Amino acid sequence: MAVPAPSAPAATASFTNAGPAGFWQRAAAWSLDAALVAPFAGWLAWPWIAAPAQAWLDQVRALLQHTGQTMGAAIIDGASLPRLAITLLHDPALHQATAAIRSATWAMVWPALLACALLGAIYHVAGECSPWQASPGKRLLGLHAADRRGRRLGTGRALARYSAGALSWATLNLGHLMATAAPEHLALHDRCSDTRVRAARTGLPRWARAWLVLLAIAGLVASAWLAQAAGTVMQAALERALFWPG
Incomplete structure (x- = not known):
């Protein structure tokens, strides 16, 4: 005799005794979903990103080259460090390059943000309204989203929760850091949408800790590479100004 598959209520019965999900559990789940x-x-956004991204690179390169050349000229003229700082602060070309970078940055960022917001809405709302009450990242960490009584979110509540997440980002992530506060570990968007994130177990599994460490290392490596690339461009411009003036 075949054993019937568990129904949705049976599949979510284990959520009854779940406790509040901690900050690092939620951070690991979010990073997995973001990946x-x-x-x-x-x-999806690349057709609208490609040209602004190239313009951004060109403008940053021009800014670094101009800064290096200005520093080289100041060294040749024997200018002091305060004088060099004043020169850079009042340099019209530097202001124009900075404004161009800001413009290119916005033109590059908004299509990516819009695509992430739309795809993220479908992804998270569908996951949190499913019998598992979780996105794939939350599911891997044993987390689920629910209302105050532990019930599955409807589409409207799940969408409201996702939309309220913009407030947590707009507060420079202070809204997310609110989830560090015990005992409920409620982020700003949890409070705004009256929802909860619950965990079937406490703490992070080893693989999740390794994942977060890997992300941190990748961020440091990327930052070091960008700093080195910027330094290389500026150093080349400085050397041209010092050794091949004019």
């Missing part, structure tokens, strides 16, 4: 959504969002 899944971001590549598709970038692919």
Whole structure:
């Protein structure tokens, strides 16, 4: 005799005794979800990103080259460091380059943000309204989203929760850091949408800790590479100004 598959209520019965999800559990789940959504969002937005991205690179390179050349000229003229700082602060070309970078940055960022927001809405709302009450990232960490009574979110409540997440980002992530506060570990968007994130177990599994460490290392490596690339461009411009003036 075949054993019937568990129904949705049976599948979610284990959520009854779940406790509040901690900050690092939620951070690991979010980063996993972002790693899944971001590549598709970038692919969709690429036709609108490609040209601004190239313009951004060109403007940054021009800014670094101009700064290096200005520093080289100041060294040749024997200018002091305060005088060099004043020269750079009042340099019209430097102001124009900075404004161009800001413009190119906005033109590059908004299509990516829009694509991430739209794809993320479908991704998270569908996951949190499903019998698992979780996006794939939350599911891997044993987390689920629910209302105050532990019930599955409807589409409207899940969408409201996702939309309220913009407030947590707009507060420079202070809204997310609110989830560090015990005992409920409620982020700003949890409070705004009257929802909860619950965990079937406490703490992070080893693989999730390794994942977060890997992300931190990748961020440091990327920052070091960008700093080195910027330094290389500026050093080349400085050397041209010092050794091949004019």
